Amino acid sequence: MNQAEPLYELLRSSPAVLEAQGSQSARDGFDLRLAIRAKGMPELARLFKEHGCFLEFITAVDHGESLELIYVFSAWLRPFRVMARCPASLMEPSPSLVEVLAAADWQEREVFDMFGLEFAGHPDLKRILLPEDADFHPLRKDFKPGARHGGDWFEGETA
Amino acid sequence: MVERQETPPPVQLGILSQILDLCRANSLWPMTFGLACCAIEMMAAGASRFDLDRFGAGVFRPSPRQSDVMIVAGTISKKMAPTIITLYHQMPAPKWVVAMGNCAISGGPFAYEGQYAIVNGADRFLPVDVYVPGCPPRPEALIQGLLELEDQLTKGAKRNYLRRFQRHANPDGKA
DSSP states (O other), rough: TTTTHHHHHHHHHHHEEEEEEEEEHHHSOOOOEEOTTOOOOOOOOOOHHHTTEEEEEEEEEEOSOOOEEEEEEESSSOOOOEEEEEEEEESSOOOSSTTOOHHHHHHHHHHHHHHHHOETTTOOOSSSSSSSSOOOTTTTTOOOOOSSSSOOTTTOOOO | OOOOOOOOOOOOTTHHHHHHHHHHHHHBBBBBBOOOOOHHHHHHHSSSSTTTGGGGGOOOSSSSSSSEOOOEEEEOOOTTTTHHHHHHHHHHHSSSEESSSHHHHGGGGSSSSOSSSSSOGGGGGGGOOOOSSSSSSHHHHHHHHHHHHHHTTTTTTTGGGTTTSOSSOTTTOOO
């Protein structure tokens, strides 16, 4: 962790951040690992954007009983890469980042496609990789492969 | 399943139709589109080293309205398959389909139980004329597939008088 990084103190003092842990990017690829509050991501995204960082990707992890959203931010002009994790729920939509970062649009659609997590405020939250009539979210732990799903329009006609 | 259009022309032209077939066989115009890594080999086949233009098939058209061969080069996802059908319908007849690579033939490495995103083969919904196996096929294999298609059009390699290479294993061109 580069101590001269301007975002370091700002992130430490942000109320959205629960825990900030420095890391060695040579070892695991990240300079900083953040645990953040469920609703705190748009505020942090604005902070990252103001300090020359871009959204690398959004993904999620299904731990079985809970889900977690993962945001990775990087900067082009200095060695700085951050992973931010926050809890997510299938019941309650997470706030969308599209208002702040347009790059989040398709990323959030992919997370919705694969995990079924919804984002409040997303302009067009629909499936991006799977057919639009699919009725499953394949990266969830409770997904059972092998059953017939949506998008099988060509089956049966050739069987 | 998209059916092959087999309606014969209202006027039979005899020897002239055979000449037309010979012309069609030696000026196949493929459509410019690729679905996965096989498209890289297709581009290599069209570039200077392998040069599909030697066989009249190097004029890759950017519009389905101008092309008569669809080279399905790559993995067909369920999301993409309706678009491929639309493209096929947009091509003017007579038209032919080449399934290039194992994914377009049978799903390739994606053909397993519980697989939810890939269509296992172009022939599930398109009338395929020539299959070119490989993962991905070498450019020579695609060239051989297109020569095979030419021989189908002229109803035999022997009647493909403009054929650049002679067949060795089966000189009569009979299947």
